[in-house]
Amino acid sequence: MTMRAWYLTGNGIDGLTLRQVEQPQPGPGEIAIRVEAASLNFRDLVLASHGLANDRIPLSDGAGLVMSVGQGVTAVAPGDRVAACFFPHWMDGRLQRAMHAAELGGSVDGMLAEVVLMPATGVVPVPRGWSAQWASTLPCAALTAWNALNEGQPLRPGQTVLLLGTGGVSVFGLQFARMLGARTIITSSSDAKLERMKALGADLCINYQARPDWERDVIDATDGEGADLILEVGGGNTLEKSMRCVATGGQIAYIGMVAGDAAIDPRPLIGRAASLRGIYVGNRRMFREMVMAIDQNGLEPVIDRVFPFHQAPEAYRHLQAKDHVGKVVIAD
Numbered sequence: 001m002t003m004r005a006w007y008l009t010g011n012g013i014d015g016l017t018l019r020q021v022e023q024p025q026p027g028p029g030e031i032a033i034r035v036e037a038a039s040l041n042f043r044d045l046v047l048a049s050h051g052l053a054n055d056r057i058p059l060s061d062g063a064g065l066v067m068s069v070g071q072g073v074t075a076v077a078p079g080d081r082v083a084a085c086f087f088p089h090w091m092d093g094r095l096q097r098a099m100h101a102a103e104l105g106g107s108v109d110g111m112l113a114e115v116v117l118m119p120a121t122g123v124v125p126v127p128r129g130w131s132a133q134w135a136s137t138l139p140c141a142a143l144t145a146w147n148a149l150n151e152g153q154p155l156r157p158g159q160t161v162l163l164l165g166t167g168g169v170s171v172f173g174l175q176f177a178r179m180l181g182a183r184t185i186i187t188s189s190s191d192a193k194l195e196r197m198k199a200l201g202a203d204l205c206i207n208y209q210a211r212p213d214w215e216r217d218v219i220d221a222t223d224g225e226g227a228d229l230i231l232e233v234g235g236g237n238t239l240e241k242s243m244r245c246v247a248t249g250g251q252i253a254y255i256g257m258v259a260g261d262a263a264i265d266p267r268p269l270i271g272r273a274a275s276l277r278g279i280y281v282g283n284r285r286m287f288r289e290m291v292m293a294i295d296q297n298g299l300e301p302v303i304d305r306v307f308p309f310h311q312a313p314e315a316y317r318h319l320q321a322k323d324h325v326g327k328v329v330i331a332d
Contacts, residue, residue: 001022001023002021002022002023003020003021003022003023003113003114003115004018004019004114004309005018005019005021005057005112005113005114006018006019006057006058006112006113006312007055007057007058008047008048008052008053008054008055008056009054009055010051010054011051012048012049012051013045013048013049013316013317013320014313015048016058016312016313016316018310021113023114023115024115024116025068026068026069026070026073026117027070027071027117028070028071029070029072029073029119030069030070030073030117030118031066031067031068031069031070031073031082031117031118031120032068032069032115032117033062033064033065033066033067033082033084033115033116033117033123034066034067034114034115035063035064035111035112035113035114035115035116036063036064036065036132036133036136036331036332037062037063037064037132037133037135037136037306037329037330037331038059038061038062038063038110038112038136038329038330038331039059039061039062039136039137039141039327039328039329039330040059040061040315040316040319040327040328040329041060041061041168042256042319043060043105043106043140043256044058044060044105044319045316045319045320047105047106052106053106053107056105056106056108056109057105057109057111057112057113057116058105058112059104059110059111059112059330060084060104060105060111060139060140061083061084061104061111061136061138061139061140062110062136063081063082063083063084063126063132063135063136063138064081065078065079065080065082065132066078066079066080066081066082069120070120073120075120075121076123080125081125081126081132081135082123082124082125082126083123083124083125083126083135083136083138083287084104084111084116084118084122084123084139085104085123085124085139085283085284085287086103086104086140086143086281086282087099087281087283088102088104088118088121088122089102089119089122090283090284091121091284092283092284092285093283095280095283104139111136112312114309121284124287124288124291125291126138126291127291127295128295130294132331133303133306133329134300134301134303136329136331137168137172137303137326137327137329138290138291138301139281140281141168141169141327142168142290143281143282143286143287143290144169144172144255144280144282145169145172145173145176145231146172146282146286146290147253147279147281147282147286148173148229148231148253148255148277148279149161149173149176149177149180149229150180150286151282151286152251152253152277153229153251153275155177155182155228156181156228157180157182158181158182158183159183159229160182160183160184160185160222160225160226160227160228160229160247161173161174161177161183161184161185161227161228161229161231162185162186162187162218162227162229162230162231162242163177163184163185163186163187163230163231164187164230164231164232164234164238164242165186165187165188165233165234166186166188166190166193166194166196166197166325166326167233167324167326168326168327169231169233169256170186170231171197171200171302171325171326171327172301173231174186174197174200174202175200175299175302176299178200179293179297179299182228184201184203185202185203185204185206185218185227186202186205186206187205187207187208187214188205188206188207188208189207189208189209190207191207194206194207200302204217204221214241215241215242215244216245218245219244219245222247225247225248226245226246226247226248226250226272227245227246227247227250228246228247228250228251229250229251229252229253230242230246230250230251230252230253231253232252232253232254232255233256234256235256236264239252239254240265240268243266243268243269243272243274243276244268246268246272247272247274248272249272249273249274250272250274250275251274251275251277252269252274252275252276252277253277253279254276254277254278254279255279301326301327302325302326303328303329304324304325304326304327304328305318305324305328305329306329306330307328307329307330307331308330308331308332309331311330312330315330
């Protein structure tokens, strides 16, 4: 039996190639998942544009129904709806170097196929009542935001969180921070996007094009204290500003480089005794805790647009245009 699967073959998004391949069968300890939906992250653009992970099925994020299970699998059964773990072998504790050998959509095949194989221990049940489209948004962006807010120095009610931009990580960060009782500040270059963030409950919205010294606005809005936690997705081009508006003893969760990279002066961190913590998604224990919190609080993901499976390249281009708010999903 054959199935459809997209492959990275070089030449950026134009190199995405749809193939008809043999449908995989689960071996001992494995499960076969009928992928009902997958979602895109900025990482997927980087892998495609830099010719990385060629001849691989892309995308780390996906959810669907368990079709069949291999020998010895008892915790998962056919008919279960599950979401994949970005790191299928990172169960708990610290990230180990060896785990990078099994990053979905990078060092191993990802979720942009009709059927995928996963270790039975490398999935989690989706939140109650969630569709596969909703659940496909969780494995990377949502878990990254959850890790940033709840691990390291866990966020406390009443603290202030600064979120940069309105991509998947920042929007989930806004939703989770509000759920945890924090005050939220978010930035964007689009007033229309900021209006949507206000509707989601953002306490302060800053247009960084109209207010290029936005870090001063953050300081002013916090009575000179600064933000207790900053989800830094911009990279070197925004990190220096983040370091100038982090609170004394606060934390910057360094997540990505959407705005580009640049040399930085780390000295502002010293006087504030603030920390810079690298975030690379999260483990299965964090994922399960995040799902339990979603179940208890009724959170719903923000999905910008859903593309059909055969239009995967168009989904990539939509994300690349940076006109989206929240997540871009591929589903049939």
